[in-house]
Amino acid sequence: MVTKINEIEEFEQLLNEHNRFFFLKHSLTCPVSGNAYDEYVTFINNENIDGYYLAVQESRSLSNYIAEKFGIKHESPQAFLFIDGKPGWTASHWNITQKALKQL
Structure with missing residues (x-):
């Protein structure tokens, strides 16, 4: 199940x-992000x-x-696998x- 997080x-x-x-940053207006969201x-x-x-x-x-907490430049779409409280991928x-x- 995919759950939206806001806060x-x-x-x-x-x-x-x-x-x-797993976590995804998704842009509601970008077709590339729409494709990544579907995947x-x-x-x-x-x-x-x-x-x-x-x-x-x-x-x-x-x-x-x-982006600031983990020192990873923001991109959209952007997928993460968090492992033990930090991005592993x-x-x-x-x-x-x-x-x-x-x-x-």
């Missing part, structure tokens, strides 16, 4: 409660795992917080595919 507090709760989780959601549903995302236009402060744009996610 910094929700994101921090994910970091504290999950050793490993991400299909992967999450096929693997029957929980995944999380934010809509950049609606959660700009959270998007900026993630990240990809952007056309590199966000079911195949790439499945290899993690």
Whole structure:
């Protein structure tokens, strides 16, 4: 199941409660991001795992917080696999595919 996260507090709760989780920064207006979102959601549903995302236009402060906290330049779309509270993997744009996610 894919769950939308809007607030910094929700994101921090994910970091504290999950050793490993997938997260996507998604732009509501970008066709490339739309494609990445579809790949991400299909992967999450096929693997029957929980995944999380934010809509950049609606959660700009959270998007900026993630970039600043982890020192990773903001891109959209941008996918992460968080492991033990930090990014263990990240990809952007056309590199966000079911195949790439499945290899993690």
